[in-house]
Amino acid sequence: MTADVAPLLMLAGVSRSYGELEALKPVDLGVAMGQCVALLGVNGSGKSTLLRIAAGRDTPTTGQVRYGGAPLHEDDLVARTEIAVAGDASSTYPDLTVREHLMLVAVAHGGGQLAPSLVDGALEECRLADHGDALPGSLSSGQRQALQLAAVLVRPRRLLILDEPEQRLDPGARQWLADLLVAQKAAGAALLLATHHLELAEAVADEVIVLDDGQVIARGAPREALGSPR
């Protein structure tokens, strides 16, 4: 861990098994405010399992997950107000526009009168300003991915969990994504990111954890960890 402050999210000895299959072997992990931890690994290495546990959406077989010092559960109000999970909403309301989806999230998170300006800002930032009145069904897959990120930007967040946010984005958009995540970090958010994109991890992460077959095989500062995987 690179930050000296107490971690906002703390996973201690967390593992996950499905019957006899050990999808994730015991992992320790901490993410502090203003810090980004990136998980790297091939498909099936346990990244998404770890993210689900970190978001409180899955119960670990062993170990503990603590958020702000207290045990974490997805259904707790604090998790719903402070933890933003991107790339999770696979479906959309077929009759609501992009702007209306974002308004719903902004209002639900207490945006109130500020909601319209928050939505406009997020649309602008996620390069969706021209598609605000479009139905999500008419968006390209990259734009749908951007909508997921915009939904995160219109709500308050202390911890941002992103599962392969670079997927379906073109190379130009990936640079934009890296800039966006760096800005989030600078604003004080804690970031936990799973990615296949080494450049993104290098640009954003303070710590990289490389997983293989559910096990940590390398960890450390990006250059150090990415230079030494088994």
Add this chain to the structure above:
Amino acid sequence: MATQTAVVVPDTTEETLGLLRSLRRGRARAQVANVAYWLYVLALVILIYAGWLVEAVFRALKHRPAPGPLTPELLRAAPAGLCALALLVLVSVLWDARWRGPVMVAQPTADWLLDTPVRRSRLLRPRFRRAAAMSALAGAVAGLVPAVLLLGAGLGGNGSGQSVRLAGTAMLSTGLLAALGTGAAALTEAHQNGRAPRAATIAIATAAVAIAGLAAVTAAVRLPALIATVLLWSGPWGWAAQGPVALAGGSAPLWPLATGLLAAAAVGLVVTGDRAAAHVPAAALRTRARTMGHMSAAVLNLDARRVTTAYRGAVGTYRRVRFGLRVPLQRWLVLPWRDVTALIRAPSRLVWSALLSFAAIGMGALAVRSPRASLLSLAAALTFGYLAAAGLCEGARLDGDDPSRSGHLPFRYETLVFWHAIVPSLALAVLAGGPAAALAIATGRLPLLALVVVAIPVLVGGALVNSFRGELEGQMFQGFETPLGNSYGATISLWYVTGPLLAIGPMIILLHRSISSPRAGTITTTVVLSIVLAACLGAIARGRARRLRST
């Protein structure tokens, strides 16, 4: 809005749900119009196609038949029979809770609202209440079935007022029971504790079957009245049965008290379920919303196979097993090994096939005993037999779903049809052949055993024809106009039942002929023709497989 300090969000529930309502007002109106349209279509269909049936039922209720020779037996069996029916209502509601449940949200709501601070109680309780109301309504309609059966048997007095009273009581009891089940289902959803709900559902289903058996015994043999009394007071299922039993002329003097108890229990469980609804975990809601999304898409495409697959995925038909057969080294054993392994991994399929085989043999025995009624009994026997065979052909269906799945095997795709016939035929021979042989020996009609043996490859052949039917083609929805409307409904139905139709139809005629005149010559002809029929079905299945591979 990334913040370093704790986030405090005011309660935005009403504001958010109000916004959602106003944004979707147009859709809500369209939905109401849609429901109205379908109700109109339903009414029209009933009027055109089933009007005579409704009229016949009303006429039968008005001029009810006088008690017949079987009426006393039916009245004796009513307490246990109605208890079994009530348990079936409970099982259906609780089974539903294992994969769908009364507390359910649409997928977009799960994806966009569950991880917001919107109060879950406000989001989920109205859904539970709606489900409880719908369940009570459906239960009340289902209550008409036992009422009509009792009235049709000449029970329940003569006046039309008495008929209405019996029907009303049955509807009320079943409606309350369904509402009670929905409350219990919400509790099951909120407290998902592993295998307990599955075990409870299986236990209740087993009890229903046992009590149904008891009803059959009670009809044949006079059992002590205490047994009926114990059943009627054994729980909500018994309380629900008391009203109809009493009004049909049976002994349940305290039925108003029992109905009151049932109402109190239903209210109690609905209130408890309403509280529990707010605590259904978000993870479960997401999974169920996704399953229903997949299932709705499959239903809209009239894709029965995908509906089944989505359902099995949700209920978890396949369980991890600790044992299995060693992979064979001989090439010709590979596919039989795979089919046997599939059966071992889903033993419930084997159990169902065994039960259906027993039912088939039972109906077959009935056909032999009374040749005059044999057509109907034979149709039932062959239908049960076909369903048993179809249950054993899962390996073939998996290969039919995705031709690339067996691309790595050293067999031509269309020859898989024959390899997949081996295990179901042998399994069915054991499951149906055993009881059939016992029956043939007991009745001294050994030649008829040959008919069971030749029916097996025919039924398996029919199941294989259906296993390799592929996906429903879009052009089938076009159909053509007929005086009775567009033909696509009939075309699609026919497409689904081609296999059973080709197997069962000719077999009814062949078997009926042999049973009516069980001479050696007739039986030999039937055996030969059945073998030809099985070969034809194999060829059709092979043709379908070839077409699947080429598309």
